[in-house]
Amino acid sequence: MLLGRTANGLYWMNRYIERAENMARLIDAGLRMALTRTQSASEEWNSVLLSAGSERAFSQKYTDCTAANVADFLLRDVSNPSSAMASIETARNNARMVRTALTRETWESINEAWMSLKRMLENPIDEREMPTVLDAIKRDTAQIRGAFYGTMLRNEIFDFAQLGTYIERADNTARILDVKYYVLLPSISWVGSSLDNYQWESILRSVSAHRSYRWVYDAEYRSVNIADYLIVNARMPRSLTFCYRFILEHLDFLSTDTGTRHACHATAERIHRMLKVGSIKDVFDTGLHEFLGDFIAENTRLGDEIAQDYRFY
């Protein structure tokens, strides 16, 4: 038996841990782009903001889209509810609220991550310290995941938390693709400019897939393969299909446990079918941007339905 409020807390705890990690990865990819290319750096940072879903809030506070401003806004700024610091803080508040549902190891790892990041992100980050800070965020969130996977009982508590992880992750991956969908579109005029190569690498880097890509596909970056990897590939841990495999699995566990299926089950299955495209070419044919837009809306809707069906509020 689980309180609806506790299920809600677990769900958002993991969504925010995932979000904190994604912010670090996005900044990481942005920095790499800035290092390799000198032109239109602000355009790059703008697409980082778009991927993070934070461009509007950012523009209310800053006029210049510089590395320092974007990094500060996405990592440190607690007035931005999606910044890494605000995310870790929200995750920790949720963890505190559902503390009786967590193992000691899980709670302590979240609490420690919060303590160390609070210290680390207290003052503006020096450019030279940026790699250290990003590593620390990734390491801390990895540690939380490790404690969580290693010690939590696989019951409904685990299911609700994991639903949060995968819905957040699917949203993040879809947004990263959507922001750059045009650089993936195979057009006749495309001649394999180095510019596009960098863009593609940046996409892969944003989901920590720039190395694993080569294990699956040719060493050469190809737009079709990148889209395939991030949307269709069921083994790539940040692909949409991978996320939905687990969303379905956890929803199935919940319906088996309670003997009840809800609207969210049907929605999740519908989204999963949508991802079972014959080949990625079909997606390109119907329009990548439209496809991703639909996906993001449906994914959000699934989150709302889960909250309603399991009485989060």
Next chain:
Amino acid sequence: MVAFDEMLPEVSGLRKSYSAYDGWLKEQDPARLTEKMRDAERVFRKTGITFAVYGEQEASERLIPFDIVPRIISGSEWRRLTQGIEQRVQALNAFLDDIYHRQEILRAGRIPRELIAGNEAFLPEMIGVRPPAGVYTHIIGVDIVRISENEFYVLEDNARTPSGVSYMLENRETMMQLFPELFQRIKVRPVENYPQLLRQSLETVRPQGTRDAPTIAVLTPGSYNSAYFEHAFLADQMGVQLVEGQDLRVVDGHVAMRTTEGYKRIDVLYRRVDDAYLDPLTFRPDSALGVPGIMDVYRAGNITIANAPGTGIADDKAIYSYMPEIVEFYTGRKPVLGNIPTWRCSEPDSLKYVQEHLAELVVKEVHGSGGYGMLVGPAASKQEREDFSRKLAARPSNYIAQPTLSLSTCPILTEKGLAPRHVDLRPFVLVSDRIRIVPGGLTRVALKEGSLVVNSSQGGGTKDTWVLDD
């Protein structure tokens, strides 16, 4: 005046209850002890054993400082204390039952009527209500101070929602982690089973006609409450749900919690929410922390609320001074544990005495708690005393006064070695069909040299409390 030190009294030298510990301590490298002290702080911070301090910006979570020198009580001292505590707790429950029913004690003229009728802690809604199993206050923390080898006094009874038991448990846990060898050498009576005992007690007082395995929940005001850690800790250790007001509602005449599968009935609610916030339909209408209609369910006998609403009338500071009469009235015996002499400022003679002796007295608000709003005469400046005197004159019945007792001391570890600091003791008592007292309690210690204020909100710390198995 030199205070009585529980380890090394001035006159008699090392006390027997500390001899085994002292032997161990002498073998220790001071540097190692200092290191252990730091370890302890890390443990507390890591596990998030914090409390929030009201009235401070920066919604801070603070650690209650922990001292690694245990406070040691011998088996025979403990037996005497428990006799006194049991007697007092029986009297508290008998008093509550009486005051909400026939009011014999008022008819007998032992307590002035106006003290009850005009008291905010007295809930007219509870008149004629008899809680399941007839128990009003189930969980009590009795604050005890020591003056000398044989003088113990009750400082106050906490019969509403006493806190601190999680510190008793975590302090022991921490000590066992830091010094496992000590517990091999010295036989200390265990306190770890408190959560199980609490659960058993709560099961026993379930409403009549409920299932054998009642559903129990702990009601917390939420994660921003200063004692939230404790609420979560106890729910966790008992294996019951930790609920907030927003999780609960009245369904078909019972209180029920919103689970992922719908509403589930609750039989026993261990509430850590004050009376005033318990039911917006009965008490404060603006409360979002309680459950609308829970008082109707309660009066219908369909839920146990622990502690019962209205128990505050028993631990009210204005009632405190009558405790010796109360104990005698209901138990027919003189109290084993005495009260500290108390002046009721509502009485003109007392008020006059208090005004004239402010520099020697401790003056407390009748309804205050946590060391807020009190004056420690000897430590206060002339200006502070004058300011306080005006407050006192304006609302005399709001205050009581007590002599500044020289509380016993117990050594703490400082950078310069052991140093005596004043302590008090809060043992925790569980009442169901019987009275259970876990051997130990929370020792609070004033960390500042000479200070008598042990409250954590005022910079006090805690110690592990050992009751020896001798």
